Amino acid sequence: MTDKTLGWTVRLGGVLAVLLFLWSIQWFLPDFYSTMWHLTVEGDIDGLTDYIASFGYAAILVSVFMIIFANAIGIPSIPFLTVNGVIFGLVPGIIISWAGEVIGIEISFRLTRTLLRNQAKKVIQRSNMLEKLDSYSCIRTIMMGRAIPYSPNVVVTAFSALSHISYKDHFIANALGKIPAVVVEVWFGHDLLRINEHWERLLGLTILVVAIYGFLWWRKKQTQRNKS
Known part of the structure; x- marks a missing residue:
C-alpha cells in the first residue's frame, strides 16, 4: 500500500468514525x-x-x-x-x-x-x-x-x-x-x-475592548503608512 493510499484510508476511517459517533448520539438522544x-x-x-x-x-x-x-x-x-x-x-x-x-x-x-x-x-x-x-x-x-x-x-x-x-x-x-x-x-x-447585575462591568469592558482594538488598528495603519 502506497503512502498516498494509506493516507486516504486513514482519512476515510476517521470520517466514518466521526459519522458513527454522530449517529450514536442520535440513537441515545433522539x-x-x-x-x-x-x-x-x-x-x-x-x-x-x-x-x-x-x-x-x-x-x-x-x-x-x-x-x-x-x-x-x-x-x-x-x-x-x-x-x-x-x-x-x-x-x-x-x-x-x-x-x-x-x-x-x-x-x-x-x-x-x-x-x-x-x-x-x-x-x-x-x-x-x-x-x-x-x-x-x-x-x-x-x-x-x-x-x-x-x-x-x-x-x-x-x-x-x-x-x-x-x-x-x-x-x-x-x-x-x-x-x-x-x-x-x-x-x-x-x-x-445578566445585564441587570453587571451593566457597569459590561460598559467598562466594551470601552476597554474598543480602545484596545482601536489602538491596534491605528498602529497597523501607521505601520503601513511608514512602509509606503
Missing part, C-alpha cells in the same frame, strides 16, 4: 439535534442555557461537543460561547469555550485542506476580508485573524487551509489567537445575559 437546532435558530438563549445545563456534569462535554461541531461544519458557535459563562461561571466558561473553539477549528482546518480545497477557494473568492493569501502563511497573521471577536472562523480557516502554513504553526496561531476572542465573547455573553 431529540438532541432537533432541540439544539430549534433553540439555536430561534435565538432562544435562555432555552439553550437551560437545555445544556439539564445534562448536569455532562453539560461540559455537551458544550464542548457543540462548539467543536459548529466550527467543524462552519456555522457560528457564538450561541454556545454566550451561555457558557452563565452555566459554568466566567473563568471555567472561558476555558471550556476556548478548548472547544481550538479543537473545532483544527478539525475544520484539516478537513478544508484535505477534502474541501475547492469549496475553500469559493469562500475566499466571495470574501473581501483578506486580499493577500500569501501573508496567511505566517503565524502572526493567522493569530491576528483569530483574535478578532465575533469574526467568522470559517473565512480565516479557508485562507489558512489554502496557504502554506504547517499544521504545527496553525495550531500555535489558533490556540493563542483565540484566547482574547473567547475571553471577550464569553464575558460579553455572560454580562449581557
